Amino acid sequence: MAQRKDIDGSVSVPTFYGKELRWKREAAGMSLEAFLKGSFYGKTYLSDIERGERRMPIELARHADQVLGTDGYFERHCEDVRRARRTGHAEYYEKALEAERYANAIEVWAPTVFPGLLQTSHYARAVVRATHPLSLDEEVEEKVSARVARAHLFEQDHRTPSYWAILHESLITDAILPPSEMAEQLNRIVELAARRRIITQIMLRKGGPHPFMSGTGMIMTFPDAPPLFYTESLHSGDTIDDPALVAQYRRSYDLLRAVALSPEASLAMIRTAAEDYLNGEQPDRLE
Structure with a gap:
């Protein structure tokens, strides 16, 4: 089995956020599929979020708080990640x-x-x-x-x-x-x-x-x-x-x-x- 690649949370706000999401999910003993049960998203989408490659939609952030019991953490910080924008675009x-x-x-x-x-x-x-x-x-x-x-x-x-x-x-x-x-x-x-x-x-x-x-x-x-x-x-x-x-x-x-x-x-x-x-x-x- 290929060794799982760690996420460097210092690279950007999205990668920090994604690393925290993966840590919380794995600490809860949940697979990607188990975490996503009851949502409309696929595991590739979630994996991209955990690597900091995609932003978390607000409804998925609320879902994360609900299934992980994180008391609104991901919803509160979802906006911070959204504002971590790339240059050159509105x-x-x-x-x-x-x-x-x-x-x-x-x-x-x-x-x-x-x-x-x-x-x-x-x-x-x-x-x-x-x-x-x-x-x-x-x-x-x-x-x-x-x-x-x-x-x-x-x-x-x-x-x-x-x-x-x-x-x-x-x-x-x-x-x-x-x-x-x-x-x-x-x-x-x-x-x-x-x-x-x-x-x-x-x-x-x-x-x-x-x-x-x-x-x-x-x-x-x-x-x-x-x-x-x-x-x-x-x-x-x-x-x-x-x-x-x-x-x-x-x-x-x-x-x-x-x-x-x-x-x-x-x-x-x-x-x-x-x-x-x-x-x-x-x-x-x-x-």
């Missing part, structure tokens, strides 16, 4: 950022900007500078590097999630970059689709009313945890885990997917638009 995105690394499927509605996982460095830089006009160059580059680094998900076959993005037509026709850089951004999407890493659909302006006319949306599903829905506005975001609400968002997303263009037609339009930008032309509409 605090409100932390839960979704961590979740995307473990998702089986990610489905996105992008009405105003390309999703972060699909952005080139030029596009990310333009968005960050527009959103944070007073930020110093080094602060901008930190955010850009952190955003672009997330795309490593598409390079790891064993961890690559199923990724579906519905993009509004205006993202392609209303350029925020010079033509050559817009072509690069669109060709990034074409390249990912060609490698079977993503599926894209376009929602045309003339598509009429649809369920997601207000707000962005991202649904994430997991092999060992309940699904999440994330929505974002200018300087805030909300990660929703209530099963009934997530189910409503799921129905709305499925209706949106039904009225968007097919993946094949959408990809052909993106490819044509990229060629237009390379030729110094800007497409007015995708018809």
Whole structure:
């Protein structure tokens, strides 16, 4: 039997928290499976928490306090762990950022900007500078590097999630970059689709009313945890885990997917638009 690897609790707040959880669980003589009985989480999820690789959801912290008799310890310190955030990302995105690394499927509605996982460095830089006009160059580059680094998900076959993005037509026709850089951004999407890493659909302006006319949306599903829905506005975001609400968002997303263009037609339009930008032309509409 392989020797169990100890956890260095001095590395970070999450690893300290995770080490304490494993110590309490093992002191109670409970296996991962026994500890999780009555929860909606899998043992891989719990093991990741104990190693400090994932944050503990508040409902699982309450479950830990109940089964271990720890008098609210894990619920009280759950917020401290959540605040131990990584640099380069907004605090409100932390839960979704961590979740995307473990998702089986990610489905996105992008009405105003390309999703972060699909952005080139030029596009990310333009968005960050527009959103944070007073930020110093080094602060901008930190955010850009952190955003672009997330795309490593598409390079790891064993961890690559199923990724579906519905993009509004205006993202392609209303350029925020010079033509050559817009072509690069669109060709990034074409390249990912060609490698079977993503599926894209376009929602045309003339598509009429649809369920997601207000707000962005991202649904994430997991092999060992309940699904999440994330929505974002200018300087805030909300990660929703209530099963009934997530189910409503799921129905709305499925209706949106039904009225968007097919993946094949959408990809052909993106490819044509990229060629237009390379030729110094800007497409007015995708018809």
